[in-house]
Amino acid sequence: MFFRLAAKSLLNRKGSVVLTILAMSVSIFVLLGVEHIRTQTKESFNSTVSGVDLIVGARTGSLNLLLYSVFRIGSPTNNIDWETYQAIADNSRVAWAIPVSLGDSHKGYRVMGTSTDYFKHFSYGNKRQLDFTEGKPFSDLFDVVLGSEVARKLGYSLGDKIVLAHGLGKTSFSLHDDRPFKITGILATTGTPVDQTVHISLQGIEAIHIDWQQGVKMPGSTITTDQLESLALQPKTITAFMLGLNSRMATFRVQRNINNYRKEPLSAILPGVALSELWQMMGLMENTLRLISGLILMAALLGLSAMMLASIREREHEIHLLRVIGASPVFLFLIIEMEALLISLLSILLAVSGLYLSLGLSSDFLAANFSLHMGRSLLSGNKLFFVLLIIGATIIAAALPSFFAYKNARLSR
Amino acid sequence: MTIQLKDVCYSYPDTPGKRVLNINSWAVAAGEQVFVHGPSGGGKSTLLNLLSGMLQADTGEVSVLGQRLDKISSRQRDRFRADHIGYIFQQFNLIPYLDAMDNIALAHQFAKENLSSSLKDDIKSLLSSFHIAPSDWQKPVANLSIGQQQRIAIARAMINKPELLIADEPTSSLDQDNRDHFMSELMAMVAEHNTTLLFVSHDMSLAKYFNRIDALAEINTAGAGH
Numbered sequence: 001m002f003f004r005l006a007a008k009s010l011l012n013r014k015g016s017v018v019l020t021i022l023a024m025s026v027s028i029f030v031l032l033g034v035e036h037i038r039t040q041t042k043e044s045f046n047s048t049v050s051g052v053d054l055i056v057g058a059r060t061g062s063l064n065l066l067l068y069s070v071f072r073i074g075s076p077t078n079n080i081d082w083e084t085y086q087a088i089a090d091n092s093r094v095a096w097a098i099p100v101s102l103g104d105s106h107k108g109y110r111v112m113g114t115s116t117d118y119f120k121h122f123s124y125g126n127k128r129q130l131d132f133t134e135g136k137p138f139s140d141l142f143d144v145v146l147g148s149e150v151a152r153k154l155g156y157s158l159g160d161k162i163v164l165a166h167g168l169g170k171t172s173f174s175l176h177d178d179r180p181f182k183i184t185g186i187l188a189t190t191g192t193p194v195d196q197t198v199h200i201s202l203q204g205i206e207a208i209h210i211d212w213q214q215g216v217k218m219p220g221s222t223i224t225t226d227q228l229e230s231l232a233l234q235p236k237t238i239t240a241f242m243l244g245l246n247s248r249m250a251t252f253r254v255q256r257n258i259n260n261y262r263k264e265p266l267s268a269i270l271p272g273v274a275l276s277e278l279w280q281m282m283g284l285m286e287n288t289l290r291l292i293s294g295l296i297l298m299a300a301l302l303g304l305s306a307m308m309l310a311s312i313r314e315r316e317h318e319i320h321l322l323r324v325i326g327a328s329p330v331f332l333f334l335i336i337e338m339e340a341l342l343i344s345l346l347s348i349l350l351a352v353s354g355l356y357l358s359l360g361l362s363s364d365f366l367a368a369n370f371s372l373h374m375g376r377s378l379l380s381g382n383k384l385f386f387v388l389l390i391i392g393a394t395i396i397a398a399a400l401p402s403f404f405a406y407k408n409a410r411l412s413r
Numbered sequence: 414m415t416i417q418l419k420d421v422c423y424s425y426p427d428t429p430g431k432r433v434l435n436i437n438s439w440a441v442a443a444g445e446q447v448f449v450h451g452p453s454g455g456g457k458s459t460l461l462n463l464l465s466g467m468l469q470a471d472t473g474e475v476s477v478l479g480q481r482l483d484k485i486s487s488r489q490r491d492r493f494r495a496d497h498i499g500y501i502f503q504q505f506n507l508i509p510y511l512d513a514m515d516n517i518a519l520a521h522q523f524a525k526e527n528l529s530s531s532l533k534d535d536i537k538s539l540l541s542s543f544h545i546a547p548s549d550w551q552k553p554v555a556n557l558s559i560g561q562q563q564r565i566a567i568a569r570a571m572i573n574k575p576e577l578l579i580a581d582e583p584t585s586s587l588d589q590d591n592r593d594h595f596m597s598e599l600m601a602m603v604a605e606h607n608t609t610l611l612f613v614s615h616d617m618s619l620a621k622y623f624n625r626i627d628a629l630a631e632i633n634t635a636g637a638g639h
């Protein structure tokens with residue numbers, strides 16, 4: 001009966017109640033949406049690389065090195081000598097090493113020259129290895145392995161031939177069109193920048209640049225593909241490399257040794273540390289977003305409070321009647337709280353289903369454009385906490401009108 | 414005695430200097446039907462609110478059904494009212510957006526004997542006895558006529574079988590026909606349950622239904638002063 005009274009009373013005031021529910025829903029939608037995107041971003045962010053103990057590049061800031069080597073954002077300041085790479089890779093503490101050579105692109109997607117060790121040792125997320133949905137690693141000079149998004153967006157399939165462009169521009173005029181690559185493998189989706197990467201061998205990188213100088217193709221190239229294959233295509237420099245160590249304990253010592261490497265200035269970073277540094281820089285924005293969504297919720301709750309307060313003015317007779325048939329002032333306090341809670345619960349329901357719907361509709365878009373892979377588990381962990389927080393805030397916001405009803409009832413005329 | 418007042422004084426808190434009620438002694442015996450009349454503003458409604466425990470006397474003894482209302486807490490008075498007193502007003506007797514069944518069930522909610530398994534049947538037979546058609550039982554009462562609403566109000570007031578029924582000008586919003594209907598049904602109901610009835614009105618034509626008629630001016634000496 002208690003519940004029924006509250007529900008019917010709300011139904012009786014459909015207009016203002018619906019508007020209040022809408023305002024609440026929108027604000028809860030924003031709050032939970034921001035929270036969801038925030039945690040998902042952080043998660044996918046932190047899972048871009050795992051199992052790599054050190055990333056090494058030419059001396060630079062650790063964020064810069066992380067950004068260009070892992071996120072393919074920005075560009076390296078300098079290259080590293082191949083001899084340096086080999087010297088460090090041969091160190092007894094090093095289990096494996098993955099060379100990385102950047103600088104070319106294909107239709108806006110970055111090309112990464114590497115070795116087949118990349119497919120063996122690179123991992124992401126919770127130590128997950130790279131998987132092939134189709135094909136296998138490159139073995140030939142002009143073989144290419146595509147990230148899942150590259151293949152999907154550009155509609156490529158195994159065996160297709162593609163041409164790489166010099167430089168990183170989306171519409172480059174200097175194409176390596178004399179040396180097309182054949183697609184031999186397509187990777188499974190990882191939710192990391194790997195999906196947007198075009199992988200070829202280091203030798204492939206060398207081969208397409210062999211008759212280039214200072215970024216310009218020399219006219220009248222005469223070297224045929226067959227001749228290329230017979231050449232020893234040893235790269236002279238690479239952009240960076242990733243290291244796996246035999247023992248985690250040695251990480252800091254190896255890092256120090258690399259940072260003090262005498263023949264050339266180098267930087268070695270721990271990906272986990274650099275990632276959290278990067279995330280801390282985004283902390284301010286994160287907190288601003290949270291603050292804004294919190295304020296929006298507060299505005300909606302104040303609206304709820306105002307609506308309830310106005311309704312109590314209208315319901316003086318009702319309150320008096322309830323008192324006469326024996327309702328205590330506490331009952332009246334509780335019934336107003338109950339009405340507010342019903343509004344809040346309906347709003348949460350509406351907001352959560354709205355969020356599900358819009359995430360379902362936009363997940364492809366987010367994945368494709370921002371490489372954000374949204375999980376569907378909306379009400380996990382801290383979002384449940386937020387829901388409880390909203391319910392708590394509703395109880396507090398409704399306390400004023402409820403107290404008003406209580407006081408009205410006590411002084412009932 | 415169902416009602417016994419002794420040296421009761423009352424002024425509203427916002428107007429402490431203006432004494433509304435000053436009753437030396439007044440009593441109503443069990444089973445009596447009393448008609449109380451008096452001019453507007455004379456303090457009739459105030460008296461009824463004192464008897465139902467909605468208001469508390471400043472001084473004096475207010476005893477209803479042997480219970481000293483001036484001696485118990487406000488929570489206990491709420492309970493007491495729900496258990497023992499039925500109340501009918503001139504208007505706003507029902508929650509407009511609830512139907513007749515819910516309105517009556519709600520009144521039952523606050524009373525002590527809250528375990529009646531046959532509540533629905535009780536309500537239905539009450540409504541039938543007040544000539545409310547079953548098709549009107551589930552409509553919001555705001556959609557019913559004023560006559561119907563006032564008769565449902567009696568049903569609502571009677572659902573807990575109160576020993577004392579208080580009616581505050583319940584007929585003033587009714588036309589002649591509806592008033593006669595209302596009065597005969599009310600009187601039949603009180604007679605059947607041997608309920609004590611305190612009926613307040615300034616419409617003297619209703620006095621014929623009662624065996625005891627009191628003028629408030631004679632009970633209340635507060636008005637006489639000025």
Ligand SMILES: Nc1ncnc2c1ncn2[C@@H]1O[C@H](COP(=O)(O)OP(=O)(O)OP(=O)(O)O)[C@@H](O)[C@H]1O
Nearest residue numbers: 413425427428433452453454455456457458459460
């Ligand atoms: N809540 C209140 N606060 C202050 N004064 C009040 C209040 N209610 C009534 N009064 C005053 O108390 C006096 C008695 O009012 P009451 O309502 O008891 O009269 P009444 O006999 O029922 O009148 P009516 O026939 O018009 O219903 C009036 O002078 C009125 O102005």
Ligand SMILES: [Mg+2]
Nearest residue numbers: 457458459581
């Ligand atoms: Mg009155």
